[in-house]
Amino acid sequence: MDDRLYQIRKTILQMLSDRGYLVNPLELEQTKEEFKRSFAPDGQNISREAMTIFYVKKKDPTKQIYVFFPEDPKVGVKPIRKYVEMMKERQVARAIIVVQQNITAFAKQALNEFSQAKNIQLEQFNEAELLINITHHQLVPKHTLLAKEEKSELLQRYKMRESQLPRIQLNDPIARYFGLERGDVVKIVRPSETAGRYVTYRLVV
Known part of the structure; x- marks a missing residue:
């Protein structure tokens, strides 16, 4: 699982860099050992919540993005509502949610409703989609x-x-x-x- 999450995070960082966000080159080159030290508080289990990412655009620092990694295998409405509140607090208009499995029908509806009502953009990727960087x-x-x-x-x-x-x-x-x-x-x-x-x-x- 460590190797899987390591690769997923690496693909996300490459994606954000390709989108023009200010990603530290050292993060792009992070080793598996460094990844585990950063995101496994107990030295064993990777904390998806600790993997939360926040970056700004190189050319426009007002354009910011969050990347969330929910702990629950199947994401419902509650964590999405929590993420939207975090975005509102920091006035962040865009986020990516990386899910382990397909989200529930109610959660999918909530994504659409929040995007329309709160004037934010919520993207969803399954972990399996991020195991390789398709642009490579x-x-x-x-x-x-x-x-x-x-x-x-x-x-x-x-x-x-x-x-x-x-x-x-x-x-x-x-x-x-x-x-x-x-x-x-x-x-x-x-x-x-x-x-x-x-x-x-x-x-x-």
């Missing part, structure tokens, strides 16, 4: 989120509307990894035997 797979091309100005320049350059761009679904694993939102545009660079590289753009829908 050799068949996955490089994805880069365009800034708003870059998106406008792209549309002007090709004299097109955003609806004319190829699409990527909001629930696509890559879109979820980068925390993309509807209306975002990603630049995708693939290797090409003839041109060296092949560049495409996709609109998140």
Whole structure:
């Protein structure tokens, strides 16, 4: 279990770094032994609650994120309500909840209701999804989120509307990894035997 949680936390830290959050390089290089010393208070069992993460964006410190690791195998409404209260106290608008199993139907409904009513974003990942970093797979091309100005320049350059761009679904694993939102545009660079590289753009829908 230690190895599993170690890898999950490592993937989360890589994800946050790729999203532009200020992650200490030393944390990215943390060894399994260091991980256990940090998160196993009794020297034996890893405390998921102690693994809670808080980071800010490099370019905009007002954009902050929590990552929660609930202790309960199946998450209900109560821990979600507790996390929302923590977010309100620190005025944090975004969080990731890493669950061991699928959350209950009531908890899923609560996620949606809290997101709409509290003006926050709550993302959910299963631990199994984070055992490997999908962006490190050799068949996955490089994805880069365009800034708003870059998106406008792209549309002007090709004299097109955003609806004319190829699409990527909001629930696509890559879109979820980068925390993309509807209306975002990603630049995708693939290797090409003839041109060296092949560049495409996709609109998140």
